[in-house]
Amino acid sequence: MRSKIMPPYETIRAAKAPAAMPPRHRAALGKVSPLTRISALAGLAVLAGCAAPPPAFEAPTARAATAALDLPLSEIFPGSPRAAPVPRAAVLPSNSELARDFMELSFSLESGRRFGQFSRFEGPVTVALAPGAPPAAEPELVRLVARLRREAGLPISVGASASNHIRIEFVPRRKMRREAPGAACFVVPNATNWSDYRAQRRTPAGDWAQVKQRTAATVFIPVEATPQELRDCLHEETSQALGPLNDLYRLPDSVWNDDNFQSVLTRYDMMQLRATYAPELQSGLSAPEVQARLPAVFARLNPAGGAVRGLREDPTPRAYVNAVNRAIGPGSTRARRAAAQTAIQLATAQGWHDTRAAFGWYALGRLTVQSDPETALHAFATAGAIYRSTPGAGIQSAHVDMQLAALALSSGHAQEAIALADRALAPALEGENAALVATLHLIRAEAYEALGEGVQARQARLDSGQWAGYGFGSDAAARARAAEVAARAQAGRG
Structure with missing residues (x-):
């Protein structure tokens, strides 16, 4: 069954405005542009899935509800x-x-x-x-x-x-x-x-x-x-x-x-x-x-x-699965953050450099984006670097770039936000995720507005509208997402 969890793009609303960020975070972003810093972190190397404990006779799969234009x-x-x-x-x-x-x-x-x-x-x-x-x-x-x-x-x-x-x-x-x-x-x-x-x-x-x-x-x-x-x-x-x-x-x-x-x-x-x-x-x-x-x-x-030359097993220990489920499930933020860190530690101990390693970092980013943006920035950048080195993980990289673009927008770095959103658009389209595409265009619109580029901002809003209904399901949900992104941009100008 597909688990009912917060979709990866939902955490835009979670991050605090720069005025509420710790001084060390504001100073760091002021000295080095987020894109430069993110690129450096990515050179080294919000949340998406959760399953409840299964019953005695369980259905097999877990899938998150997404939000959902009236276009065919x-x-x-x-x-x-x-x-x-x-x-x-x-x-x-x-x-x-x-x-x-x-x-x-x-x-x-x-x-x-x-x-x-x-x-x-x-x-x-x-x-x-x-x-x-x-x-x-x-x-x-x-x-x-x-x-x-x-x-x-x-x-x-x-x-x-x-x-x-x-x-x-x-x-x-x-x-x-x-x-x-x-x-x-x-x-x-x-x-x-x-x-x-x-x-x-x-x-x-x-x-x-x-x-x-x-x-x-x-x-x-x-x-x-x-x-x-x-x-x-x-x-x-x-x-x-x-x-x-x-x-x-x-x-x-x-x-x-x-x-x-x-x-x-x-x-x-x-x-x-x-x-x-x-x-x-x-x-x-x-x-x-x-x-x-x-x-x-x-x-x-x-x-x-090629030939099948023995089946080299690569099991995922239940301890990792349980830690991830706790990190992305219900409970206090402190407990969930600790579970995400446990998942990261287990992945490191296993020597993984695949989606399992990246997912723990992604979960940590989602859980710290409000309380500790510096940690979130590092977690998202680390997850993104792993995803970009993993064949077939383009949509995962796009979700990470959306999170980083939102952080850049709320930090007043509009040009970096546009670059990150632009990088995410192609894999988001290829992955057929309309909600993610609509959100990326909203970030672009607010960033262009902040730069005084009114024509590009209007076009980005029109582009977002093409995807919003299918992605978010209703005008009200689409307007709510637009308001969240606008609040991020306002924080960056504050």
Whole structure:
């Protein structure tokens, strides 16, 4: 299930104005421009994901609610639906890494529970919306199914059938919170509707680990979900109804990561789904049997990936997962900050220099941006440097640059804010994150205004408006975001 957490771009409102910053922070920014300092930190090397403790029979994924223009998606993201596979991660990981990830994604749940048999749908699959779906749901579902057919080669179609069927049901958020407080959306096996799910959720029928062959699954999404949140939930939960049941913090370019940075299925995800439905595999195989067949599967599907030469495990200790969950979950800021520091220490001890190492720093930045901007600046810059050195982590880098641009704006360094926002725009667009794109244009608009560049400021506001409705969901939410950014700019002029 997709966890209900604060999206990465939400912390604009959290930072204090420079007048409230410690004198040492103001002096440092006055001596060296933020961009120069940030670049130096980045040369060395807000928050995005959270899962509640799982029940005895858990749904597999956790995904954050995003906020969500009334423009058709094809106008918001030109070229959608795509005529070709997504361009991100043009170079896939090696086949050894793909096979290693496949095993961990397919034989474990988020809670860490392992199970012994492989499962998937056997034969053509149908997916349909339950009555009462929001108007935005149908075009999003049609677009997703077209991608799954084209990019993953799946025998899936929109429609209903007696078996091999995925149902998408929209439920009031309050009901979902009562059953799964940490989830924005989730998928369960064998249930046909909400009542059926509640009746069997603590029985073997509702336990993914007990499923030997998939015949039915239902995705639950809040009926109040904004267009962007709806799309994100459709992508992650439908794909997990079809394939991997686990999320891994180490995956940079996948929706199957509890950091929730990725919004739509990536090339990596499509490759893993293609492998899931490879003819060499079938439901009921044991983990050793699947592992023995994966070298041939990936050699055929990804010949450029090399031979599978043993599966070098790279597990993420539960201590790290627990620390991250505490850092991004409920609780006092002091306790959450300590948990983020624990995650950083654990990542350092493991020798990681990947998304797991970066995420701890990102969490620390989100938790200190108000109380200790100097620490936040260092944390974001460190996270950004790691993300930029990680193939496939462009959207993560864009979120970091947005945070740094907001800090620069509130410190009165408008030119640096523009440079950081400009650097983030391309990966934000590629990641199809409308809320992030709209926020970046708002930062640019306020920075241009501060520089007396009225024409550029007006154009940036128009650009933001193109994305705001899809990204934030309502005029009120879009105006609130604009007010937050304007307050940052005012602080920088104060």
